[in-house]
Amino acid sequence: MLKVFRIFTKAFFKFEVIGKENIPEEGNLIIAANHKSNLDPIFIASAVNKKRKMTAVAKEELFKNKILAAILNKVEIIPINRTNPGLGTIKRILKYIKNNYALVMFPEGTRSKTDDFNDAKAGLSLFATKAKAEIIPCTIYSSYKLFKPAKVYFGEPISLEEYYKQKLTSEDHARIAGEVMNVIKDNYYKLEKGEIK
Template sequence: MNFYKFVTSVLRCFSNVFYKYKVIGEENIPDEGNIIIAANHKSNLDPIFLASAIRNREVAAIAKKELFKIKPLGFILNKLNVIPINREKPDVSTIKNILRSIKDGYVLGIFPEGTRIKEPGFGQAKAGLSVFAIKGKAQVVPISIISNYKLFNRVTIYIDKPISFEEYYKQKLTTEENERLAQNVLEVIKENYYIHSK
């Protein structure tokens, strides 16, 4: 068992022991092909719940670079395929690393809002999700994380069907157009969130 599988099995155990953890739509993560998973983000527990939900592929997540300065967290993040990013101004090498991870068969994990949204509701999607989906020729799988994050309460991970961006592969889109496409994915995440919160 490699380090990634070992850690995710521990995280899955944590999720099942301390929460009423349930995954719906696991079959919607394709076994192969370029894939990005996009989820809402309200808690530091979200990456744990996401990693626990994806069993058939290894996830390469994006995290703010400041986390890598914390020892030994930085070492562990590197071992778990996590890509550091300057959220204010991503550099070219970071973008290349992200696109390479997609090409290498990892499932890229993104929070479209770009940061945690602690208050009720959702933020606005950033352009990055659409940019990476188009440049990486990847389908996007919307995932809704539904929880109040209190111990022993319900956590539902709802995985919807992949969304194709293929019609935009040869187009040169503006930042506003990329934001709109990313927001469309976030709207699917929001709809599923509210439906399955009932």
């Protein structure tokens, strides 16, 4: 499936990956990216090193379509209730991270329908601190139009080690996730200005 994604992105977009060397081949890891299109997961899957196993979370409603559910299950996507994720789902996600899967997350929680960005949700910080995972800020810059440029930039890893032993509130997690989102946004504007190459 990943091979199909890579062929698709190279055939239909001027696809460029920057900063791939920032992704460690092993260790607990979360890739956190901005989200404006359903193509974003495909872009990320196409950009990450073949040796790095990946999983992601997706809203459970998508799994109601049997064909789509079969595809999502094949690429090991985890269904989640976005308003009330159960303890079993949280444990499953943490297990994947600790088993050397890179968890792909969109901190905004849903696609941004405007040129702006949505606020980050607390889940990113929660999973990163519980799994003791580094975060790779991933910025996707694209118009999503066929045969136009699509850039995926992986920034330097962010460690939340200073928070591992702290008792964090939901507000703390939201603030920390917001700080990561700010890095993703800053890199977006740098890509827009051509400052990252």
